[in-house]
Amino acid sequence: MLTQNLGYPRIGGQRQLKKACEQFWAGKIDLTELYNVAQKIKEENWQTQLEAGIDLIPCNDFSFYDQTLDTSLLLGVVPQRYEAVRSQATDNGELDLYFAMARGYQKNGLDITAMEMTKWLDTNYHYIVPEFKADQQFRINNENIFNEYNQAKALLGAKAKPVIIGPVSYLLLGKEKEAGFDRIELISSLVPVYIEIINRLGQSGAAWIQLDEPCLALDLTKKEKEAFEFAYKTIAQQVSGVKILVATYFEALLDNTSLAVGLPVDALHVDLVRAPEQLDEVLSLIPDRLILSVGVVDGRNVWKNDYEKSLQLINLAVGKLGADRVIIAPSCSLLHSPIDLELETAIDPEIKNWMAFARQKLVEINELSQIADGNTELLAENKAAIASRRSSQKVHKQAVKDRVAAITDADATRSTAFPVRQQIQRERFNLPAFPTTTIGSFPQTNDIRQLRARFKKGDLTLEAYENAIEQATIEAIRWQEEIGLDVLVHGEFERNDMVEYFGEQLDGFLFTKNGWVQSYGSRCVKPPVIYGDISRPADMTVRWSTFAAAQTDKPMKGMLTGPVTILQWSFVRDDQPREQTSNQIALAIHDEVLALEKAGIGIIQIDEAAIREGLPLRKAKRPHYLAWAVRGFRITASGVQDRTQIHTHMCYSEFNDIIEHIAAMDADVITIETSRSQMELLQAFAHFEYPNEIGPGVYDIHSPRVPTTEEMSSLLAKAADLLPAQNLWVNPDCGLKTRKWPETKAALENMVAAARQAREQI
Numbered sequence: 001m002l003t004q005n006l007g008y009p010r011i012g013g014q015r016q017l018k019k020a021c022e023q024f025w026a027g028k029i030d031l032t033e034l035y036n037v038a039q040k041i042k043e044e045n046w047q048t049q050l051e052a053g054i055d056l057i058p059c060n061d062f063s064f065y066d067q068t069l070d071t072s073l074l075l076g077v078v079p080q081r082y083e084a085v086r087s088q089a090t091d092n093g094e095l096d097l098y099f100a101m102a103r104g105y106q107k108n109g110l111d112i113t114a115m116e117m118t119k120w121l122d123t124n125y126h127y128i129v130p131e132f133k134a135d136q137q138f139r140i141n142n143e144n145i146f147n148e149y150n151q152a153k154a155l156l157g158a159k160a161k162p163v164i165i166g167p168v169s170y171l172l173l174g175k176e177k178e179a180g181f182d183r184i185e186l187i188s189s190l191v192p193v194y195i196e197i198i199n200r201l202g203q204s205g206a207a208w209i210q211l212d213e214p215c216l217a218l219d220l221t222k223k224e225k226e227a228f229e230f231a232y233k234t235i236a237q238q239v240s241g242v243k244i245l246v247a248t249y250f251e252a253l254l255d256n257t258s259l260a261v262g263l264p265v266d267a268l269h270v271d272l273v274r275a276p277e278q279l280d281e282v283l284s285l286i287p288d289r290l291i292l293s294v295g296v297v298d299g300r301n302v303w304k305n306d307y308e309k310s311l312q313l314i315n316l317a318v319g320k321l322g323a324d325r326v327i328i329a330p331s332c333s334l335l336h337s338p339i340d341l342e343l344e345t346a347i348d349p350e351i352k353n354w355m356a357f358a359r360q361k362l363v364e365i366n367e368l369s370q371i372a373d374g375n376t377e378l379l380a381e382n383k384a385a386i387a388s389r390r391s392s393q394k395v396h397k398q399a400v401k402d403r404v405a406a407i408t409d410a411d412a413t414r415s416t417a418f419p420v421r422q423q424i425q426r427e428r429f430n431l432p433a434f435p436t437t438t439i440g441s442f443p444q445t446n447d448i449r450q451l452r453a454r455f456k457k458g459d460l461t462l463e464a465y466e467n468a469i470e471q472a473t474i475e476a477i478r479w480q481e482e483i484g485l486d487v488l489v490h491g492e493f494e495r496n497d498m499v500e501y502f503g504e505q506l507d508g509f510l511f512t513k514n515g516w517v518q519s520y521g522s523r524c525v526k527p528p529v530i531y532g533d534i535s536r537p538a539d540m541t542v543r544w545s546t547f548a549a550a551q552t553d554k555p556m557k558g559m560l561t562g563p564v565t566i567l568q569w570s571f572v573r574d575d576q577p578r579e580q581t582s583n584q585i586a587l588a589i590h591d592e593v594l595a596l597e598k599a600g601i602g603i604i605q606i607d608e609a610a611i612r613e614g615l616p617l618r619k620a621k622r623p624h625y626l627a628w629a630v631r632g633f634r635i636t637a638s639g640v641q642d643r644t645q646i647h648t649h650m651c652y653s654e655f656n657d658i659i660e661h662i663a664a665m666d667a668d669v670i671t672i673e674t675s676r677s678q679m680e681l682l683q684a685f686a687h688f689e690y691p692n693e694i695g696p697g698v699y700d701i702h703s704p705r706v707p708t709t710e711e712m713s714s715l716l717a718k719a720a721d722l723l724p725a726q727n728l729w730v731n732p733d734c735g736l737k738t739r740k741w742p743e744t745k746a747a748l749e750n751m752v753a754a755a756r757q758a759r760e761q762i
């Protein structure tokens, strides 16, 4: 049976591309060296896939920064403001323009901002958002895709399969940069360029072309559906000699199933990891001419494939279509998986035997096809690994499961309603109007980072390490007192990352050495792996919170990360629903909340930075997610006394469509990111008449720029127009760990001054 891959990680097993790009940007290596690194990665990737026995191997999936940006350059979609960079062309040719679009350009008297970047559907990969004008023109603007195909063909022959983002998703994932038109209408001028590209690739020898259309698995309007029909009908009429594969992923086709199987293409790829239930409907509607690519190996996670489960799906498809109309594939591009499990030498061998990274997933795809063709010998080893995971004591802790099963609604409810708590808390803390606070972290200087690194390496004793962190904490507290902040934080100097810090202290998590995944450009993340039932063997934050609280008479906030954020930024278990894992984390954080309360901490912040990010792509699936995500937070925050004040914090989020759920979290105080939107994001709260206290960020922490007191005063005035002034807090948008001390000090002094002005005006 035929196999294919949809895309392979391009950062290199040792993050060579990241390092090379950063050196190139710093002027330390030249273009030739950068290209050499890229060429080596491409060839190694192709070789790896060839050796793994994959039949259709992607090319043009390599990118120096982002494949959507590559597509924009391929199609000549370059915003006017970058034309000046083109005219300053150096020997680097178009790459200067490319990186200028990705990262902004400040050179030779030019100062041009970068293009907008946003999350690629529901992943943590970020793409550069294409910008369209009403009279947008498209043309073949560079030869990269043809060159890369020729390189791939030299090595792979007929197996080389060029990959491009499909025309409809390319438009839908972009943005109109002027009013008065709908970007989907550009489809008629875009499709001819796609046809030209496809025909040229066909003439060069490509047998298959993969067009990624993830938007086919989203909620679509009638106009968008028509765009799909128009685009693929036109392509079918004007392309010859090349087979077209349309790839969907991350969701079920649902109401778009008949549209998808009706497109006049040669093959359709569906994600059967995220949505195995869609197979029945797809098989019942699929026409005779269409080949089905079944995505059965998870491209988004780190677990070994369960062959028996995959074979059930494969056999179902083969039973209906015959073996020659089924292709075995990963669920999506392997871009979202870490590269090679063999590089991990420190993972417990029992657990490592349950895992697979990108390289191992290729082998799985090949083995599945062999098994489906009758080589059942390959089944035994996989069966043993799956059985070992299913029954391992390292995964399954009965006490944790029992506790989750016993959670009641009462465990997810504060004992009294907000207005009562508010009164009690006001009497307890006696804060001024417009109380000031920060979100938790203070600048992570090189010194602080080195302290942690040296301690981890064993170059520093625990005592020396803790002394140094204590000093940093005391300094931060003295300084907060001096400038007159009302509710203090300890600064989070002991934390590397808001998820990793908790993962390291909870049972059920493991950490990889090399499990990097591209987040954007040269930035990679190394998410923790949740492999087992989660419990909290000991207090996690009490030591530092109580130390800090003892240094001051002002209230000191305890600082925790919430269950959805921990879940969202980790590789999660695939052997139980996310909801279940979330509840386990929620109980652990709940215990930590109670421990902090018992230790005398009166204000506790539980960050849920990623609650919006976890929202399912399809509207129909959102209510269920929101119900368990909100309940998870409520579990963490319940069981405390009325006098204990619970805060939560959320990073940049659109709240309009989820405001009732945010309100249902029932945090006493929520702090959110609003300054860049000029308080626009607060409208949702105003409209809803949000009843609890709220701190809309008045200071954009993403930039080193110091906001003036006047600016922050005017933002506060805007907030006070929208919401009752007695419910407002004054704080920055987010944590300050990426900032430097001088700008942080200046900005927070101005912020305190703005709060004082506001107090005088009421």
Ligand code: GLN
Pocket (backbone or CB within 6 Å): 439, 440, 441, 492, 498, 559, 607, 609, 649, 650, 651, 734, 735, 736, 737
């Ligand atoms: N408490 C965290 C900090 O201040 C919150 C960070 C976040 O929301 N991303 O760093």
Ligand code: ZN
Pocket (backbone or CB within 6 Å): 439, 609, 649, 650, 651, 652, 733, 734, 735
């Ligand atoms: Zn934040």
